[in-house]
Amino acid sequence: MDDKLDTRRVRYFMQVLESGSVRGAADVLDMDPSAVSRAIGILETECGLPLLERHGRGVVPTDAGQLLAGYVRRQQGQRQHLLAQMDSIRKIESGHIDIVAGEGYVDWLMRRSLRIFMASHPKITVNLDVASTDEIVRRVIEERAHIGMLFQPPKDERLTSHQSHAQPIQAMVLGSHPLAQLDRPLKLADLLPYPGATLHRNFGVRQHIEAAEISEGVRLPALLTTTSFSALGHFVSAGLGYTLGTRISLTPNADHPALVELPMKNPLLSQGRSHIVSRHGRLLPPAAAALLRQVVADMKGYADSVAGAGPGKPRTTARGRGAAG
Structure with missing residues (x-):
């Protein structure tokens, strides 16, 4: 059907229905009524059925015209829904993010970046998987995960490290x-x-x-x-x-x-370092890119605070006594 329907003529047809007459549609479209009438005639030829019939001083749709109008309205509704979804993604209101990380990073993520991000973006879904170093690298390279967090990944030109810091x-x-x-x-x-x-x-x-x-x-x-x-x-x-x-x-x-x-x-x-990585050259969806920025900023702040605490002495790790939690 889409191959037979000229978008411009369909628009004229819908305007005739909305206006109730060819002349009324022509006024809205700023066209000559005869041009609108010719366009509707061509559309009817393409469809193989009459789409309008006279009713008093105006026109009403035939059964075929009602079918076409319903089809066009559904298409318009779907288009508007699609555009709304895209707009939502642009505004980072919806989307899905896949993260894969070493287990040692999960508590940190849930206490910091991921907790903050998900509270601010309640419609964005997240899948957080725990894996070994080898599996994290594999998933990121194969684009099965948007973001990876791991300790000392192997050198691989297919990976981009967005932030790293020493992890003795x-x-x-x-x-x-x-x-x-x-x-x-x-x-x-x-x-x-x-x-x-x-x-x-x-x-x-x-x-x-x-x-x-x-x-x-x-x-x-x-x-x-x-x-x-x-x-x-x-x-x-x-x-x-x-x-x-x-x-x-x-x-x-x-x-x-x-x-x-x-x-x-x-x-x-x-000499080991923690890294936050993604697939080199991959354009992340807006939601994943926003979370990546959050994680990078938070991890940098954490690394700076740990570095400022000074190295070399035994350190208690309980909550409230120097813990990095």
């Missing part, structure tokens, strides 16, 4: 643990006598720890190996041993007032 790997223990009594940065060898918990090897944090182990000629045994940062925190809180991780990932687990974070001596454990 530290040890977390109970304040009563013997390691907490050492008034100095720890060597990996200091951890050997004690049970520990660690992440699986597809996590960037674990890969950094393994590089440090090689440099020191040490192999740390693991009592617990997991994909869960939360499990690491519970392991330490239960007094089962130590764990190694970044401040942003360990702090959310630190509800126990006796937990402390201890600096490590090995420089390899200080």
Whole structure:
């Protein structure tokens, strides 16, 4: 049907219906009535049916004319709805965002950027998935996620890093643990006598720890190996041993007032960085772009506050006692 309908002639037809006569439509359209009449005649030929019939001094639609008018009104309604939706997206009132992040970033997101953004944009839906470093990179590159947050992604020209900051790997223990009594940065060898918990090897944090182990000629045994940062925190809180991780990932687990974070001596454990990434060259939808700006600004503020706190000393991690939560 769309192939047979000339948009201009359909507009004349609808104006005739609205005006109730050809002459009335011609006045509104600022046209000669005969030109309007000829256009309607051509439209009727295209449709193969009469669309108007005389009624007194005016015209009314035939059955075919009513069908055409209903079709045009539905099309106009759909067009207006589409434009309203697009306008809503432009104003960041609606949309959908896919985020994939290491588990260590989830608590931070929900306490800060994501909580603030979703409160301000209640009609925007968000999908937040937790994944390993390798999976985060894969999803962002394959454009299955708009935004990725991860520790030390591999160098890949298909990724754009919008913000990064140093995330030293530290040890977390109970304040009563013997390691907490050492008034100095720890060597990996200091951890050997004690049970520990660690992440699986597809996590960037674990890969950094393994590089440090090689440099020191040490192999740390693991009592617990997991994909869960939360499990690491519970392991330490239960007094089962130590764990190694970044401040942003360990702090959310630190509800126990006796937990402390201890600096490590090995420089390899200080070289890792947190990154906020997207697919290089990808034009993000307005909603995702707005959230990305929010996350970048908030993470920069967090990184600046952590840097200002100063490095090198044991740090309690409970809420209200220097926690970065």
